[in-house]
Amino acid sequence: MTTEDDRALWSQAAGGSAHAFGVLFDRHAKAVYNHCFRLTASWAEAEDHLQATFLLAWRKRRDVRLERESALPWLLTVATNVVRNEQRSFSRRIKNLRRVGEERPVPDHSDQVAERLDDQRRMKELLQAVESLPRNEREALALCVWSEVSYADAAAALGITEGSVRARVSKAKSKLQQHRELVHTVALSGEDR
């Protein structure tokens, strides 16, 4: 089954197969997890958003027909919406409060913990820098540049034209010229495809 492309697995999941859905999760969890981190600057929140994204994908499995080989662009789009809506919600505060007394067991690997804390600090700085961008440009940047989804795949997932995706990314890059660090980041993280 693992050799099947996502469309076959998605079709099986739409038929009610949790097993096929689990294979899709195995394939794309890491990419969705990292995408959510880049939108939140929090590895812990990224875990929660990862789970919410796949749960929502399961709920929507009958409404979505994959046109392309990979489900990842669509999953990243769902994740973007999950993060956006969660950030709007008061439930985020409630969940943060709940989390205070609910530490997950984490192996005592000091180096890994330090690296992840450093990731979060750096990502928070980057997000503050792109905060001035319109939401659609910011999300296009995260999808196409940071998560390296092609313009064509992003267009299909977002339901807009490829030209519109290119325009959003281009505008974002243009506006970020004043932030040398971010321009550098963009240059290192993604090439025009």
Added chain:
Amino acid sequence: MTSMLPPTRDLPPGRHSQIRAELEDAVVGGGRRSRLAVPILAAAAAVTTVAASMVMLRPSASEPSPAVNITTSPAAPTSTQSSSPTPGSPSSPPPGFPDPTKPDIDIKAEMTPAIEEGCAKVAGVGKATLYQLLSAETTWALLYTDKEALSCDVGRGDKNYSAAVSQTSVPFLPGHFSVDVRNFGPGGDVVGGPSWERMPGYRTVVGRIGPKVKKVTYTVDGQTVEAKIERGTYAARISYPSNWTGPNQSPEVVRAYDENGELLGSSTDLENTCYYTPNDMKVVYGTRKQENADCKPVSPWR
């Protein structure tokens, strides 16, 4: 500011499998709910802007009630298969449930509330009514809510209940019959674990029928089985070897016949047609992109 985007990272050790297990619990159930399931479900329900056609989650199961009595006569075998699958040795069913390895199954009426509650709970739907209880190599049930169909395994592997759910327009039929749920379960050797050892895999189709339909067949992978018809519904299952991983893209066809054996329609017909409700012209079956003028009116069910 450090200019580089932080590197991609794996999930923390153990979290991948933990989240996967919690997702499986949430989507197919397993008699337990994860500590994260409720808040995550709530979060998912809050995401209303993703797509207009999103399936929204409803509260968990309401109190079950015995909406239908299952008689004490044994359930008829689900199907008469034209070729023999490789049967497995299912694990023991939950206490109080029939042993599917025994040929004569005594289905007691008092099981109905437990099955209705258990299946609805794992599916995350409201009150469900049991329409059929069947036994092939394992026990499974067909249930309906007011807008969902459930194909529910009872005591398969280490799960008390697991269900495939589909939203459908329950009051109406697209012609003579509907195809409400198609799902499959991989063989137990693929799932792994002692409870699943040698458990056969399966493909299932369930739906509803109108008064003219007297026989329904299900054809896939070169096998044709006759569905069990009861209370305006049909249910068919084909078994596979325990090492079966799941279906490839082989076509599956459901056919409905009248009392004279005349073909009334097939699932292929349904896939190419749309149906609307006459009172509000809402397309409830088939593609919603077609113009209503090209669609047909639905028929009432029961």
